[in-house]
Amino acid sequence: MAVKEQFLRIEDVALQLGVSQKIIRKHIHSGALKSTKTFGVHYIKPKDVTVFKNSGVLDAKPKKQLPQKNTKSIKTDVVNWADISENWENPSKTKLTSADLFCGAGGMAKGFEMAGFTQVGGLDWFKEAGMTYRENFEHPHILGDITERSVKDKFINTVKSSLNGKPLTVLSGGFPCQGFSMSGSRIVEDERNSLYKDMLQIIDELQPQFIVAENVKGLRSMLKGKVEDKIKEDIANLGYQVNVTVLNAANYYVPQKRERIIFIANRIGKKNLHPKPLLTPDKYITTKQAIEDLVTLKDDAAFNHVRTKHSDAMKKRLAKVPEGKSLYDNYSDSWKKCPWNEASCTIKENHGGVNIHPIESRVITVREMARLQSFPDDFIFKGAKGKQMVQIGNAVPPLLAKAIALAVRETLAI
Structure with a gap:
């Protein structure tokens, strides 16, 4: 009876070889490490990991790049x-x-x-x-x-x-x-x-x-x-x-x-x-100017203003995040704390990670996201709360x- 071969994911290979997932992705894209991609996910055969490990690619020192002239493309927009x-x-x-x-x-x-x-x-x-x-x-x-x-x-x-x-x-x-x-x-x-x-x-x-x-x-x-x-x-x-x-x-x-x-x-x-x-x-409009009044507003689902309930431990972690920085080092584009007295950093929804409120230990609400995206208050978002946040994060x-x-x-x- 044939035994089905087990495939590894990028995170498994990274852990096995003691390198970052970014490095593994780089070698997959270069062709040095073979993989099979299904529904957007890379799967790697253990034997291909062994071949890659024995190839010496990981041990090779990066070549020093000599400065080259006129290699950088500089775009000059013709703007009226x-x-x-x-x-x-x-x-x-x-x-x-x-x-x-x-x-x-x-x-x-x-x-x-x-x-x-x-x-x-x-x-x-x-x-x-x-x-x-x-x-x-x-x-x-x-x-x-x-x-x-x-x-x-x-x-x-x-x-x-x-x-x-x-x-x-x-x-x-x-x-x-x-x-x-x-x-x-x-x-x-x-x-x-x-x-x-x-x-x-x-x-x-x-x-x-x-x-x-x-x-x-x-x-x-x-x-x-x-x-x-x-x-x-x-x-x-x-x-x-x-x-x-x-x-x-x-x-x-x-x-x-x-x-x-x-x-x-x-x-x-x-x-x-x-x-x-x-x-x-x-003269930019600041986060404070845009959402300060919502701090004292009670939760109102019809107005898309419902606070996320965090554990006490998470609240402490959120409170310690500096303005403009992310809760997680690996996700710099999500869980980022908005500055209070400046225009907000870019509003995003990244796999559940949304922006952190500047003065409260929580992530911002859907209505606060909408305000920072300049949607008027009579613009009402539908669907589950998470889907509403995706809509706003993707919006113009x-x-x-x-x-x-x-x-x-x-x-x-x-």
């Missing part, structure tokens, strides 16, 4: 800044329209709505985010997988029906981009990038006048800038002029330092404009979206 200050307070209602792919709970949609746009459709697969979206907006929301042709058709037909023959002004979306890699001098895409390619397909079929694409700042450094260049090239090949730069949400009254790369493109021969910052760092801050939308309005006014 729009002064949106005069229209910030009370933007007039317009006939401009917008629709949103990967819409989540609706941060981008809310911002465009604040800027006077009429939203005509949103699409996302996240069930609980869809519940939130439908709770807060009257326009159609399509729940489904964008990779399915029937879902694409439903979204496109819904948008076209709402437009009644008129062009769509803006199509926005924050697309995943993990699946880019290099093959020689050529960028290739794996199956994880189907979502990005589906977005391009919908752009091509809907032909919006403008595209607004949002992503994490780290995209700029992917493959030494080549990923950003490919995205710009792909959009340009659809007939659009593209401009891109990084915007900090705190510059637009969001009480949070959150940097995002923003692509703005149009196919109507206009000059793309990005919103000129409204605030300087010394509405006030950042509002600033971008006002810049598009300025573009059209030229």
